[in-house]
Amino acid sequence: MHPSTNTKPIDDIGLWLAGFTQPTVLVELAALAVCVALAWGFSWALRNALRMQDDRRSVLFGRRLIDGVMFPLTLLLLGYIARAIVTKFMPLAAFKVAIPVLVSLVVIRVGVKVLQAAFTTAPWVRALERTISWVAWLAMVLWVSGLLPVVLAELDDIQWKIGASTLSLRTLLEGTITAGAVMILALWVSSAIESRLLRKATGGDLSMRKAVSNASRALLLFVGLIVALSAVGIDLTALSVFSGAIGVGVGFGLQKLASNYVSGFVILAERRLRIGDNVKVDSFEGRILDINTRYSVIRSPAGRESIVPNELMVINRVENLSSALTRVWQTSVVSVAYDSDVELVGQLLLAAVNEQEDALKEPAPQASLSAFGADGLQFTVGYWINSGDAAEQLRLLSRINRRILESLQANAIEMAYPQRVLRVKELPPLAGARDSAAHEAG
16 A cells, blocks of 8 residues: 555545634534534425324324424525535535535435334344444444545455455455345335325225235335345346255244244234234234234233234134124023013013124014023023124123012012022831831730
């Protein structure tokens, strides 16, 4: 390396520091202040126009205005425009620092907000966010100090051969950064599509939109991966050699994982099970909160959540308590004494059901003598309701049972209680007792 290469960054830093002592720096700072005000006003007006206040998952705006991408991106564009105007009249000093800082800030904001929107609960997102921040600020420092070309030249000298091609450390790093940028862009587009599709969607429409969202994300990530591998310099035709091994791995080692992913798309596409339905899977009953590509989240009325692999939802029997007709048949069983008036009991049961507004009048409820129990006559009253909510069903059943109990008590109809009849059979006298009785008789 030539000595002049080492001294050039030092000379650039000296000229840059000397420029800060000139009065023209105040003009640059004023121009930057105007750019900040314009960027803030434009971002605030756009956020209000789109009605995206306090949207934490929004990549462009975030919870606060400065948290999103729109403000630093707008400020960067205005900074480039201001620099092009100012440079025609005076030498630059402040803009040489401001532009690299704004570029780093945009990179950090894009990476962090996209990862937060795409992977809301992943534990590794925080570590990746810090990595993006450190790399961006380090690149900014090298850029401002003028050491970036020197570092890149040194990295370009570190080379090794892979087959017929030569790969340098600089090419590998640039390819990795390019691949990361492509993947973040793919995640950003997929998150935007998911947010737009799932907005104000409910029921079956929500499930179908979720399926389209998952498919679009998988497609975009696949395309992004292909572009990223090409950017790194990997020959994609060489991957065909490993296709057989990958197929065997998916067929054996990744069989369950692939099955769950395919089952997730099948569930969302068929729409027999939808987000919001009350289901019973493997003796666990609850409401479907979400159907992801690999698993579904079901919450019971007690608040417990169950993570159910999608494969179980396809190959096992699943009871959908929220049917497409939305009507549910519910019954209540009552036992009364055998000497009760059968006709009167049936009338009282139907009256107790008809008093409830939630019980459908058409089809009409039915009451019948269903069995002769060991302790009394067993009546069953059945009725249809529109609610598929398990909690609402329980509340209605409780109201009907209480009304039945009040009606039976008011009409002096006795509820059946456990009864047993004991028959005492006379036993023959013992041998000693027979001899005594014979002796007395003699």
